[in-house]
Amino acid sequence: MQEISIYVHIPFCERKCNYCAFASFCGTQEQIENYIDVLCREIEKRKCDKLVKTIYIGGGTPSILNEEQIERIVKTIYQNFNVDKSAEFTIEANPNSITENLLKKWKELRVNRVSIGVQSLCDKSLKKIGRLHDKKTAIEKIKLTRKYFDNVSADLIVGLENETGKDLCKNAKALLELGIKHISCYLLEIYENTKIYQMIKMGQYRPLDDDTTIESFNKLANYLIDSGMERYEISNFCYPGYESKHNLNYWKRGEYLGFGLGAHSFENEERYYNLANFADYEQEKRKTEHLxxxxxxxxxxxxxxxxxxxxxxxxxxxxxxxxxxxxxxxxxxxxxxxxxxxxxxxxxxxxxxxxxxxxxxxxx
Amino acid sequence: MKDLTRIRNFCIIAHIDHGKSTLADRLIEFTGTVSKRDMQEQILDSMELEREKGITIKLAPTRLVYDYNGTEYILNLIDTPGHVDFTYEVSRSLAACEGALLLVDASQGVEAQTLANTYLALDSNLEIVPVINKIDLPSARVGEVKQEIEDVIGLDTENCPCISAKDGINIEDVLKSIVEKIPAPKGSENEKLKCLIFDSHYDNFKGAICLVRVFDGTVKAGDKILMMQTGKVFDVTEVGIFVPTTKQTDSLSAGDVGYIAASIKTISDVKVGDTVTSFENPIEMPLAGYKTVQPVVFCGIFPVDGAKYGELKDSLEKLKLNDASLQFSPENSTALGYGFRCGFLGLLHLEIITERLEREFDLDIITTAPSVSYNVYKTNGDMLEISNPSNLPPAVEIERIEEPIVKVNIFTPPEYVGSIMELCQNKRGVYKDLQYLDKNRVELKYVLPLGEIIYDFFDSLKSRTKGYASFDYDMAGFERADLVKVDLLLNGEKCDALSLIVHKDNAYNRGRELTEKLKKIIPRQLFEVPIQACIGGKIIARETISALRKDVLAKCYGGDVTRKRKLLEKQKEGKKRMRKIGSVEIPSEAFMSILKLDEDK
Known part of the structure; x- marks a missing residue:
């Protein structure tokens, strides 16, 4: 049977991070409900009988959806797709929006992997880049998540002001001690249409220079590898067996369906994507690229x-x-x-x- | 029977920027040669480049019809270039005329090129009519400039037209002066055919077109003509005049300026300066023609894409058709592959040719640093002419090197004399003379190595004098000099296209400047790259390009693979303008960078 992956995009956030250049919004409950209606309709319309091996709900911040909202989306997937019993099912979460009830709901919906946007464990850094959590919250929420899930991943950003290799390794150490199995390390990228760009221009923010950024990244990478992790992709590290199967599918050029605003799909050697503004998306406008x-x-x-x-x-x-x-x-x-x-x-x-x-x- | 007394053949000579092309436009407009509707600024400067740079490069003739006191006169205007590099083209125009308008800017006065071009016109026995231009400028000093012309050049300025070509003031005075002062052509249409080819260009349909001045006889379609210098015979397919676009006519006869097309397929069969006569009934002695000009500045031109060598060759051949002064021969560089060593009249000429290759022929080219041609005397008695630094023999085989020198005339307001003398001193100049032409103007004479002039002399002179000084130069033979070759090593490998010949005293400075400049231009590579300048085996300067640090897409954009792919494709595309020297990739601009060393300072 042909296998496929599913990606679902949730474009809402409680607050836009200062470095974020994506189309994400602080939606009202009404907008969120409306979006879920359109999303579920899309899922139903595009159903197929391929065997779903991975599901990934990303964003944005999927964890701002309440129990009822996430259930509606996931059930729609289950009703319309043939999801493998052992499918990897990831949901992205921000530390401050994680609650015990939400975790229970995810568990019930057969989510088996949570990817937490930690970004940093330095309070000063977190505040400057506009994250809503602090170190203490991050640690508490990771502990809570770990109570329900074994496979928990954390994101870290490299290149933040004053956060060099030593700080990064310290943060990584804390994460590993909390039982994190997978770490994604991204480089801070500065785009013109972001708040951080303005802050840098006005001298309020000073990211690391390129040389220091790479030096710091390499220190972190070495630390993670020394701790028993494997660097299985440029930005991804994990303990053996904890690779993100969903991401590996992208890199192996496996097929996937992307649902939601601006989501990308790849089927029959053809890439296509939903347009990234809501009016176009609602009218099912897509762009296709024949390779x-x-x-x-x-x-x-x-x-x-x-x-x-x-x-x-x-x-x-x-x-x-x-x-x-x-x-x-x-x-x-x-x-x-x-x-x-x-x-x-x-x-x-x-x-x-x-x-x-x-x-x-x-x-x- | 045509009345020769009603024809005037003239050109306009001036220093660059004194308003030559604008005056030509006004004359065309005034005589109604081109309707207002079709009028565009600087009609005769048809090359895109000419309009952009505000200069005239190619000769463009046009026929004006002027009613003078009830009699219709045909005035053939042959435009001329004003820049020092194109003295040769000026002399070509002059040979086709009986008179010249000497145009002088009322605020600038007599400049170096005003004088140089006047001498050329006097050499050709032309009647010279001074015209004062730009009288509308607040800084115009008509009286003083008139006096300057009388004192410095020795021309009578009484009753000379004082005009503003820009505002169209007193244009008719100019036309009247042309009729009154410039002699009518001599010659007879009953004599044997005698025409001078003063320019040529290539037309894809008609073949090579000869721009001619007919001195004697008549020529028409169907005639068999003989090119006296090349000995080639052609059947004339079409003759015509310029209005200023080409207009076919029945015939051209004595006194006329026009064109001859004769299905000439081979570009080299038309030699500018050659005499055209009748094949059946030829004249015995050709016209004097022109002396072949020798290029003085050389550089290598290579296609960015090695496969385009053939195209580059064809393009150079086409350019040479109406630019006899351009010379080229095949050259091979280990760094740049196959290309051509090209010779030019000067730096502007070089710049124009390279830009035309890129624009008109759509070629991506790499040019190496300009050089002059050195006479190298070897210990075994041989003499080599070396214009490519990488061909210089090893120092032990060289007995002596002689470099070309030039006599330079500089016109400047007195307050800049000190600064100019300092510049000339720095450029190894030898002081010859200083004369006050009037209280505002000094003429300085120096002898300088040509190699120093092509380096950055012109730019330095301009910046030191806020653009007020003008200069002109003449070749003045060769002189022995203590010259050495500086080689560039990238990651230990010699890059032949970056070698240069410099005076021993300047070698260390140039070596240092060059390595610093290359460090800025060459992007970081995967590994650290040392850049070294050396003389023989001795390193005289060193810089290091540190290894590339951050060049990675470390972010997950969900399944957006296309964006990533396009970024990498773009990066690959950028590589096409890079050349590989060993394992080091350098952008093509680097090869010209040697020229512009001082600019950043």
Missing amino acids: TDKEKIEEIIMLGLRCKIGVNLDKILSMGYDLQENEYYKDYIKQGILIEKDKNVYLNQTFYHISNTIISNLLP
Whole structure:
């Protein structure tokens, strides 16, 4: 039976973080209810009989949905899709919106993985980037979540003001001690349409410079690896067996359906996505992209080298691209940037921080 | 029977920016040659580049019809370039005329090029009519400038037209002066055909077009013509005049300025300066023609995409058709692959050719730093002409090197004399003379190495004098100098396209400036890259580009794979303008950067 993943987008937040450049809103209850109506209608319309192996409810902040709201969405999925008994089911949450009742409801709905947007455990940092929680709340809520769930992931941001490698490792240590099994480490990116951009311009915020950011990231990465985790993708670390199956599916170019505002789907080698404003979304406006053979090869290389999957040389050769003949390939092998093993090629993790240059040079 | 007394062939000569093209526009407008509707600023400057830079590069003739006291006169105007690089083209125009308007800016007065062009016109025995322009400017000093023309040039300025080409004031005075003062052409349409080719251009349908001045005889479609210098014979397919676009006519005869098309497919068959005569009934002696100009500035031109070598060659050939002064020969660089070593009349000429290649021929090109041609005497008695620094033999084989030198005339207000002398001193100049032309104007004479002039002399002169000084130069032979080659090493590998020949005393400074500049231009690479400047085996300067640090997409955008892919594709696209030297990738601008070392300071 054909397998598929499901992504559901919840575009609402209690408050927009200062660095956030996404289309997310502080919705009213009425707007949220209305959105869920449209969302559920979309789920029903797009039902299919493929076997659902992973579900991921992301955002935004899915944890601001109350028990009744989340139940409505999840039940709609169960009613219209054939969800595998052992499917991975992740929900994203912000520490301050996590409640015991909500956790119980999620458990009841067969959620088995919670990804918490911790971002930092330094109170000063959290306040400056506009998060609603502090260190104390984060720790309490992680403990609470852990009572109900074994597979809990936490996000950390690298590049925040005054948070260098030492602080990051300290934070990571605390997270691991709380039983976190998976950590995603993202780099702070500054976009023009964000509050933090204005703050930087006015001298109220000073993110780490590039060199320090990468140095700090590498320190954190080494700490996590020394603690027994594996870096299975550029920004993702976990204990053995705790990889996010949902994300791995993206990188393996497995099929997925994205429901909700601006959500992306990939089916039959075709990528399409819902438009990102509500009026268009409600009218079911989508954009489709037919991938050329060259673009398919580009995706395989780009996604494969980002993570431990690597790229199978024979596979892309059969698609018409001989990577070994690329002008950079031999040098990269010689310099230890690429590692070739049994007809598979991998990007040496030491060079993950400059992967864009390397990968772009290897594209057909 | 045509009346030659009703024809005037003239050109306008002036220093750059004194309003030549604007005056040409007004004359065209006044005589109604071009309707107001079709009038666009600076009609004769048809090249996009010419309008943009506000300069005239190519010659563009046009026929004006002027009613003078009830008699219709045909005035053939041949526009000329004003910049120092294009003296050669000026002399081409002059040979086709009987007179010249000498246009002088009422606020600027006599400038270096005013004088240089006047001398050229006098050499060609042209009648010179001074015209004072820009009298509308508040800073105009008509009386003083008239006096300057009389004192410095020795022309009578009594009754000379004082005009504003911009505002269209007193334009008719100019037309009257042309009829009254410039002699009518001599010659006869009954004589054997004798035409001078003063320019040419290529038309995709008609082949090479010859722009000619007919001195004697008549030519029409169907005639068999002989090019006296090349010995080629062609059947004339069309003749015509410029109004200013081409207009076919039945014939061209003595006194006329026009064009001849003869299905000439091979560009090199038309030589500017050649004499056209009748094949059946040729004249015996050709016209004097032009001396072939020697390029003085050289640089390498390479296609960014190596596969476009053939296209680059075709484009250069097309440009050479109406720019005989452009020279090129194949060159091979380890860094840049196959390209051409090109010779130019000066830096502006270089800049114009490279821009035309990019715009008109849609080529992406890399140009290397400009160089002059050195005479290198080897210990074994051989003499080599070296215009590409990477071809310089090893120091032990060199007995001596001679560099081209130029005589420079600089016109400046007196307050800048000190600063200019300092500049010339820095550029290894030798002081020759200083003369007060009047209380506002000094003429300074220096002898300078040409290599220093092409480096950044013009820009420095402009900035030191707030643009008030003008200069002109003449080649003055070769002189021995203590020159060395500075090589550039990137990650230990020599980059031949970045080598340069400099005076020993300047080598350390240039080496340091160059490494600093390259450090700024070359983006960070995967590994640390040392940049070194050396003379022979000796390192004289070093900079280091630290390794690339952060270049990663470390964020999860759900399933938005497309966005990531497009970012990487874009990054790859940017690489196309990069050249690989060993394992180091450098942007194509780096090769020209040597030229602009001082700008940042």
